[in-house]
Amino acid sequence: MSSYHPSDNELQQYAMDGTFAGDELAAHTQGCAACSAKLANYRLLTRQMSVMPKPAFDFDLAGLVLQQLPAPKAEFPWIAVLGVTLTMIFLAAISLLFGSYLVQLLQDLPALFATILAASAIAVFAGMLNTMIKEHHDQMKKLDFN
Amino acid sequence: MSHQNAYQHPDQQLVSRVLGGDRHAFGIIIKNTEGLVAQLIFKMIPVPADRKDLAQDVYLKAYKNLPGFKFQSKLSTWIGQITYNTCLHYLEKKKVVLIDERDDEEGGQQQSLERLQQKDVGRYDNEVECLLSAKELSVILNTEMDKLSPVYKTLLSLYHQEEMSYAEIGQITNLPEGTVKNYLFRARKALKQNLLTNYKREDL
Numbered sequence: 001m002s003s004y005h006p007s008d009n010e011l012q013q014y015a016m017d018g019t020f021a022g023d024e025l026a027a028h029t030q031g032c033a034a035c036s037a038k039l040a041n042y043r044l045l046t047r048q049m050s051v052m053p054k055p056a057f058d059f060d061l062a063g064l065v066l067q068q069l070p071a072p073k074a075e076f077p078w079i080a081v082l083g084v085t086l087t088m089i090f091l092a093a094i095s096l097l098f099g100s101y102l103v104q105l106l107q108d109l110p111a112l113f114a115t116i117l118a119a120s121a122i123a124v125f126a127g128m129l130n131t132m133i134k135e136h137h138d139q140m141k142k143l144d145f146n
Numbered sequence: 147m148s149h150q151n152a153y154q155h156p157d158q159q160l161v162s163r164v165l166g167g168d169r170h171a172f173g174i175i176i177k178n179t180e181g182l183v184a185q186l187i188f189k190m191i192p193v194p195a196d197r198k199d200l201a202q203d204v205y206l207k208a209y210k211n212l213p214g215f216k217f218q219s220k221l222s223t224w225i226g227q228i229t230y231n232t233c234l235h236y237l238e239k240k241k242v243v244l245i246d247e248r249d250d251e252e253g254g255q256q257q258s259l260e261r262l263q264q265k266d267v268g269r270y271d272n273e274v275e276c277l278l279s280a281k282e283l284s285v286i287l288n289t290e291m292d293k294l295s296p297v298y299k300t301l302l303s304l305y306h307q308e309e310m311s312y313a314e315i316g317q318i319t320n321l322p323e324g325t326v327k328n329y330l331f332r333a334r335k336a337l338k339q340n341l342l343t344n345y346k347r348e349d350l
Contacts, residue, residue, distance in 0.1 A: 008331070008335050009331045012331055012334050012335070041338055041342075042334065042338065045287075045334060045337060045338060045341075046306060046334070048283055048284065048287055049287065049291075049302060049306035049307065050306050050307065050309070051284075052284045052287060052288060052307060053284065054181060054184070054185060054307055055184045055185060055188035055189075056180075056181070056184050057180065057184050057197075057198070057201060059198060061176055061180050061183075061201055061202070061205070062173045062176040062177055062180070064198075064202055065172075065176055065202055065205040065206065065209075066169055066172065066173055066176075068202065068206060069169060069172065069206075069209055
């Protein structure tokens with residue numbers, strides 16, 4: 001009988017992929033009971049490992065992770081920026097074209113009327129500012145930082 | 147645009163959705179990959195109480211680094227890589243030995259076992275099967291796999307249970323393919339030795 005015995009690695013490879021083995025190895029394992037036993041052991045091990053139940057988490061991983069994700073960043077307000085820009089261009093054009101007439105018109109207004117106009121503008125501005133602050137507070141309350 | 151999306155890989159579609167602010171898409175990514183993450187964490191982390199925090203940590207890191215993912219590997223492989231590195235970092239902090247050289251040693255008992263095999267070969271035909279069938283195969287195998295070094299049992303799981311290629315395992319573990327293959331040979335041999343050593347005497 002030949003003194004050749006395949007290495008452990010060769011037997012493992014043969015156990016996983018029979019076609020990989022050379023003729024000599026295949027013939028040897030048929031005739032050598034010791035190598036045949038090793039081969040059978042490795043075949044069993046690899047077969048058994050592939051059907052072992054896989055581990056799984058016993059908690060809702062997705063739910064836990066999604067709770068912790070940072071709040072998405074607000075998108076850049078392109079429409080608002082565009083609106084403001086167009087308005088400013090419009091106002092600049094008006095003042096360029098009719099600036100001298102407007103100045104003259106304001107100068108000709110009675111002092112009382114000008115005061116009422118200015119007070120109204122300030123009141124509207126204050127009202128808008130108040131609404132913005134309230135909305136901001138409401139939105140901050142809705143965000144959950146925990 | 148929608149025509150282009152139709153031909154996008156599912157990974158790319160999901161990543162695009164997440165980057166666009168769709169959290170539900172990230173939930174899908176978690177569902178698709180948590181099996182692999184569980185496999186890695188269960189094999190590498192011996193303390194069950196720490197596994198939950200580590201699993202969450204993995205996905206929070208993945209979410210944070212998703213804009214930098216360049217699709218050079220499958221998304222699952224990339225997340226596996228994050229998991230493996232997170233576990234390695236944990237084990238290094240706990241000073242756990244990653245590859246125990248004793249796994250590769252052939253003890254005196256094993257040598258006598260081999261000698262016995264040569265002498266009394268008829269009795270040992272498929273001996274592990276005889277042993278394991280009497281001892282609930284998967285339970286015993288699981289117990290013996292757990293005794294191997296973290297890296298060895300991880301490689302065995304990825305190759306035999308997750309059916310990954312040497313290349314994919316190499317990407318996850320950052321080991322050369324040749325090293326992966328070599329470690330797998332050693333791991334199988336160590337597992338076989340442990341089974342024969344621990345279950346042979348009382349059963350045969």
